[in-house]
Amino acid sequence: MQSLTKTVGIAALILAPISGMAGSQPETNNNAEQQWHQGILKGYQSLAAEAGDLSAAAADYCSAPEQASRDALEQAWLNAFLAWQRVRYVDFGPVESDNLAWQFQFWPDPKNLIARKASYLLDSEAPVSSEVITESGVAVQGFPMLEYLLYDEALNASNNALPAEKTCGLLRAVAGHIEANGKQLRDQWQAFREHYLATEQYRDTSIRAGMAALEILEDRRLAQPMGLRGNGKRSVYAADAWRSGSSLRTIEATIHGLEQSFLPGLTRLLKESDQPELGPRIENQFKDVLEHFPELHRPMAELLSNDDAFSLLQGFYVDVSQLTTLINDQAAVELGVIRGFNSSDGD
Template sequence: MMRSPFTIALAGLALSACSQTDPQQTTSAALTEGVLVPGYSSWVETNRQLASSGAAFCADQQDLATARQAFLGAQSAWAGLQPMLVGPMGEGNLSWQVQFWPDKKNLVARQVTALLNKTPQVTPAILDKSSVVVQGLTAYEYVLYDTSIDLNDPAQKARYCPLLTAIGDHQQALSTHVLEQWQAEDGISAQLKTFPNERYAEPTEAIAELLRTQVTAIDGLKKKLGTPMGRQSKGTPQPYQAEAWRSNASMSNVSATLAGAEKIWHGANNDGIQALLGDDNKALKDKIDAAYAETRAQLATLQRPLSEMLKDEQGRKSLNDFYETLNILHRLHEGELARTLGIQLGFNANDGD
């Protein structure tokens, strides 16, 4: 139903809050320069290495162990980027193109097989038009690690190599494009530094998005661990529902994501989110510092691969203890920190109504 004409007074929305000295603007800009752009840049670099590794491996100029190292580098950079998925990477289906998780029905195995049966010579152009399931690291991991594939057998290597090199190219192109979008004149990097802009009405909105993305990533870790631990399946462990189970990198991915989250908190020069807490909130700041330290300490004791830990009582207990520290860290951010900063994390997205 439409009402009669009216005019809206839009006079200088919080203009005073947009001066250079606004602490939230300072923090958003510092995180952009000190953490986010460097994070995306090193992700691009690991994808450049992935692409060149794939090509070298397929030209028999690199062994499988080295190719796996390049893969683990790209996968770890991606895990570290999770708390920084604001802007283009957090939108659309781009993140699926990098990694397909959760893969409840082992789609990656089925779709890689189907693709190669249909198109033995996969090219980057063909891959671009294929399902997200086969475009990213999950498919790359399947080829490099799945026990059904023997890359020492020349025939099998010849079958899977076009896909490996196409994925390497795809990841390199995608990450490069995303970094370009970040650094474009009116790109997300600029939008996180100068307000108001098309995306953010004021610095608070940028800080809210940074915090929400970080909190979502920490919450995501609980899902990434909770699912294989059986928290959604009446306590029955589900090792094949873990992220990166084939490469046994589930726990190192968790570690990388936590490190990324901590960078958002600390910033490159103690100028991250923590800088927004004044002296009167020192107790909260100390609590969050301690929670990060505790998760790191707990994680350091979990030296075995996730799939092994899930098999015995002691392993499951250690995982549960670690899960609890993650939970504390998550709640501190989502609750006390958000409240203290006066930030709404939103509630409509998972509403189901």
């Protein structure tokens, strides 16, 4: 009897750590998911607030179209657009409803559909209203349409240049649409919390969102304009936000967004993995990537046309590639996350 008791006791000691480990993984996952949800919520709250300021700035400018109100409008557009870039990587949850991501940013636009849609609306006799914007499709509804109205050279040299009445109507309607979508996304994400935390698959879904964002950033937002993909020719038109010259600022904002709301949850998971050293390595690589700014706060056209400037862009690209490798090929593998099929085939 004593021998049996001793055997049971030894078995209990052996099984105790295993049981403890089994219980700790769900807790670690849940803690990471709580960090992700809260980080993304802060990003959506910022987007909603900046979109509200943008809508107000559009109304102010059209009421009193002076240089000061124009400057304030352009700054408000940039602030709101960068707020979107910081949460742009989130490709699941409420942002999937009604093509919300595409409503905020229609890109890429190889057929220049934004310009064509703007011309149609501005040249038609029908007034521009919120209903017209809702019915006109994603090419009309987001930040790139406002960028076109503010920065397109051909438009600004025409009779439709701001503050033309019809163009101001389009400006205000689109800004109002972005504001409404920003508030909707903020509120829906907050309501999504319980389902997000209770659904096991969102751990891997959240990691894949960061992976896909880095693939898109490296391959399509950098490599393609740089001529490292496709036909091998440098082309500013392959970049997003080329009209305003803010392509690199948007990339910086996306990296900041990943660092602020994606990285904390990822490093928490890695800390409990077999390779806890990966977390600090990834944190340091984020720092290396961001050290290229503010020197890269230049229009993409300038960086592509000047070989000395292009070398700065090449160094940045290498650091982004190393970050992508660390997360997509090492951290994801360590955490058992399989890259989704065609994960970079959309934006």
